[in-house]
Amino acid sequence: MGDKDFFSWLGLFEGYSEFYGSELTDGKALQVWSWIIDKNHPLTGAVAIDDDGTYVGLAHFRAVPQTLSATMGLCLDDLFVTPDARGAGTGRAIMDFVKQHAKDKGLARIRLITAADNATAQILYDQVGTRTDWVTYEITV
Template sequence: MSVTVRPLRPSDETEWRALWKAYLEFYESSVSDQVYSTTFGRLVDPAIPAQFGLIAEVNGKAVGLVHVILHPHNWRVEDVCYLQDLYVVPEARGTGAGRSLIEAVYAAADANGTPSVYWLTQEFNTSARQLYDRIAKLTPFIKYQR
């Protein structure tokens, strides 16, 4: 099974929405239609190069997504890269789609001169963490949120 990763395109909105909805449901969350529309618009807008999305495809069918935000960091001169959302449909897990998406983010960060890529996951996401433990370094930070 060959995985292709490519930039999100305006014509992907229906498939993207289904993937992101499934991702949000996994985390027992949801967003309004306005957030779907606004987020998608930002992810495909060439005037906002610091925020973008990628799609993983197998045989031309979208099986995964990743959202990326490049932003300044007070401890670095260069930007850092936040991999905000990563999702692969259950039937495509174990095919390399998740790894391919993360590696594509690494490549985009490198091309941007952004050496640091980070993301968050919930502790219970054990299957994804098996991949993350192989391709990234677990940090001791704990997230707080208002």
């Protein structure tokens, strides 16, 4: 993605933030965008564009060390498809892109995370990956 994609990406990121009930401020959006376009920052992103040139999905992901295997993997932090594009294969196309990106970078595995009540994402993730026994916690500091 590049500067020309900012406003189209922003519309998708607003939809993603709204989906998860997270307030998106200009400051947060600009911070995330600056990470995505900074070639020295681990976060990167991709967008899905339909045949009409409309931006219909996004993914944000980053390479992460996997200490127990002494390999590098990829963490898919965010995946969003606009409501109008859901069910048309957009999510799977984004996953295929992310998988190819990981393969091209020599990354060993992709870690997916979603909300426990996001049944739609879990259907896709169950098709492309394996549900693990890991339980995730967060600590606010």
